[in-house]
Amino acid sequence: MIDREMQPRDIIRKKRDGAALSPEEIEFFVRGVTNGEFADYQATALLMAVLWRGMNEDEQRILTQAMLRSGETLDFSDVDLPKADKHSTGGVGDKTSLVIAPLAAAAGLCVPMISGRGLGHTGGTLDKLESIPGYRVRLSIAEFREVLQHVGFAMMGQTAEIAPADKKLYALRDATATVEAIPLIVASIMSKKLAAGLDVLVLDVKTGTGAFMREEARAKKLARALVQTGNACGVRTEALITDMNQPLGRAVGNALEVRECIEILRGEAHEGAGPVRELSLELTARMLRLAGVETTLEAGRMHARRVLESGAALESFRRNVEAQGGDARICDDPSRLFTSALREVQVESTRAGFITEIDAAEIGSAIGALGGGRAKVEDEIDPLVGYLAEVKHGDAVKEGDALGILHCRDEGQSAAVARLRAAYTIEDSSPAQSRTLIKDIITV
């Protein structure tokens, strides 16, 4: 047989039959998806075969690196500090980035944070930041670098130059029910994180009713693959498996979530924001240890707490808001986030009992439907709508007690109230097990 050039069909067949792809085949795929040598209809067949057959550690690393190389990388080697970042797989009320980035920067790390927007029931850091009047997340790389050097952390969205193969592949995955393939998730997350030239990465892999990975076993599998790939690519990486069976903290909705973060940074947080504070401190502590700023986790925890309590993290946040064009007065007066007054509607329990289950995704979707999130990427966000949870898993309620407070406009109010109420399961006896926020630690 005459030697043939590499053919998409043969690569698909190989993965279909469960074999490992060679580095050359994976690189041809990633390059071909971008330049058209690998047709979209061939790419999606391969994506489904990858979802079916998986990828081994080497394949996963090579896929990640090939996607990274499909675009430009940022070089912050001129910044003489450890480069560190945090990534969450997304949840409802998950706002720790807004606490961790200023906290880690104030503790001596350089945090070049490239974030995403919300989709479906989950929120996105960029949308939250944009609820700050004037705040710009669309920075040039030069501007991003300047903010980073000046403040210690900078926040922006992915640019067209970073890992363009990921953008193309994500659109194909989204259209073909192949988003869930772990090797593809890993390559998508890690290629973008690697583009920022990180030394350290901490991952928050959520599991539960409001998480992308509802089952804990799958969340752990994803976390292990992420941590393996990060370390194999030279980034010191750890992951926490955290509970997403209820919104994280009290606030769901963009401006409400920013306010909750400012209150944490100010040391004035509502008791319901406790888990956000706790998880932010823990993730920052792990960053500090991985970066070598502290040698033990306990020292990292003390360091993070000290910086938070000193007000240094708040000052770091204030400088970032100023540098990125936002109204920094929100740091002193978070009510400035609320540029118009919305209706506040109490969502009441229709019976007495204990909260045994909370459908966090349904809460996220109900707020999303009011404009707090997006069903499609092109949807507009209403930053002011949202929800403040008044009860959490295991709490006892009486009939008529507030489950939470909906912040809304006229439209869609009654449907939202009904969905929010239905998101809670209330039973006569208290749940057998209480929810632990941090369920596992994956260090490989």
Added chain:
Amino acid sequence: MIDREMQPRDIIRKKRDGAALSPEEIEFFVRGVTNGEFADYQATALLMAVLWRGMNEDEQRILTQAMLRSGETLDFSDVDLPKADKHSTGGVGDKTSLVIAPLAAAAGLCVPMISGRGLGHTGGTLDKLESIPGYRVRLSIAEFREVLQHVGFAMMGQTAEIAPADKKLYALRDATATVEAIPLIVASIMSKKLAAGLDVLVLDVKTGTGAFMREEARAKKLARALVQTGNACGVRTEALITDMNQPLGRAVGNALEVRECIEILRGEAHEGAGPVRELSLELTARMLRLAGVETTLEAGRMHARRVLESGAALESFRRNVEAQGGDARICDDPSRLFTSALREVQVESTRAGFITEIDAAEIGSAIGALGGGRAKVEDEIDPLVGYLAEVKHGDAVKEGDALGILHCRDEGQSAAVARLRAAYTIEDSSPAQSRTLIKDIITV
């Protein structure tokens, strides 16, 4: 949640997760592939999911019927005879259609045979027929009907009007290594056969080194799915599982194969053509019984043999050649098929021993590479090149004995001889088992 319209992504997800698709979903898919509501890149992801997860009997029948309904159907209900056809999954030297069609027609059946072209190592009936000077396989439906009424059988290629969804899907399957998915094979074969309005269908499912399904277990699985689907769609269907571990009969190559068939019809066949004759008689006998012309298989066999030996099948073939524009003098003098003289080169054994394995696909590909077949659909056929096998599985050979005779032009001769020689495994002791032509009968 608002009820959404049917979405390709949801259908893909359902099959990805191993569930059965509803009739509406399958029909939406087949319609959508043709009209673009189901993008090609979504269709191929679903094809891979079908290859992975399979389809149950109902899904398979509905897919077949949806593909049938994507185009026009032929109506021969004005012909007052049972409509019967035979389909083979393809092999090397597999030429039984050219014997069965005239034989069945001479025995009182109406045989509207819609055939294909060769691709890869396998030949195609249309290519074989086109080696007859003047023979036209591109008939209008009106012409096809006329030949059928006049002769009792007619031969043509698939038209653009018959099962257009199959044409589109086949191209996508071919590009994405999803050709092998059994439900897709079944729907492709059966939708086209159903379009001809058959009462009876006999299937020849090949297994072995020259077959599409090399493994017997997979061939049986395919045969059962075909027979189930045929019967579920109202066509009385049976399948034989037959051996394709060596070329069927002596001749491989278009004109040589037509000559072998004429010799069988004339009762003058070479001993090496025995299996072609045997298999043609058996398949015809089963058609006669399924069609109710005979009530027992034994009576069907006697009937078929009698018609063949009487010369009536040869006369039927002659009338068809005339009706389809071919030079019918080939029926009396098959040497007229050979419009120019080719080189005849003996392929010699380099050692003494027994033929223990024959790579039939390699023989098919070697002749294909000389122009006897196609690597790509657009390749031109050279009808005169070919190969006459002189030995079969289990035969003893001496060093220098002819394994076969290659008919070729100058170009590619030595490469072809080397490939043909290498297709035979010759060992000191005779093979443990002899090859049985008919390995199993699938009637479900």
